[in-house]
Amino acid sequence: MPRSFLVRKPACSRRRPNYSELHDSSPEFTFQQPYDQAHLLAAIPPPEVLNPTASLPTLIWDSLLAPQAQPIGWASLLPQEIPKAVELTSLSDEDSGKGSQPPSPPSPAPSSFSSTSASSLEAEGYAAFPGLGPLPKQLSGLSGAKDPQSRKAFNCKYCNKEYISLGALKMHIRSHTLPCVCATCGKAFSRPWLLQGHVRTHTGEKPFSCSHCSRAFADRSNLRAHLQTHSDVKKYQCKTCSRTFSRMSLLHKHQESGCSGGPR
């Protein structure tokens, strides 16, 4: 698997959306419950009301987000020059409804990653937790975990990656064990909301609609990428020819294919 997001990134000043606002909004989209539930295994939470007022983040991009690319300096534009961006941030789609708490199923979740607390895991269930490597020292003496000097990495026994916290390791291990299985096609996923997104490929549900055209998307990220196609100013710019692209991948392809050098 080429993806390598497993290693903690350097400190990144991520924007923080106001989640509380998102959760307070009134429902507009809903999952098709009967169908979804039929496709979700017990571990998967039921459909949830989607949140219509959640807004897209500002399209002013921090260059840190795209170190190789050159995000256009939106911030340098006058406010009246970016009505499009403002408009794009006020879509009425939003919120995937990616998961919520299951309606307290009578039987415990099939996953071995249920709400077992770390503390109970640590002492007793650690060895039984699939994927966990050798018991870290601080688990045999929990007080040591608070001492930075004695901090020990938690290793994944599947790929030997190191994590500084048990929680991070447990989450990572899900990518090996894939406890969330699609009842329709059997495809397995590491997290319930990934499965829910996948289920939409079966249902055809596309709760994220573009306010500029009639297109709808099953995934919020894909809508966000699509919105770039409506934007006059693309986020990623080739340093050589100044041409802009809506996606970093497009910029990369452009560069890999050999930038002609001149503005286009």
Add this chain to the structure above:
DNA sequence: CTGGGGATGGGGCCC
């Protein structure tokens, strides 16, 4: 070759 949609994975943050 380019542009774009579809699908998916992972870390981070908030509750």
Add this chain to the structure above:
DNA sequence: AGGGCCCCATCCCCA
């Protein structure tokens, strides 16, 4: 502390 959700990133495929 853990779950849920968010955003970002990336690959694949097609027009």
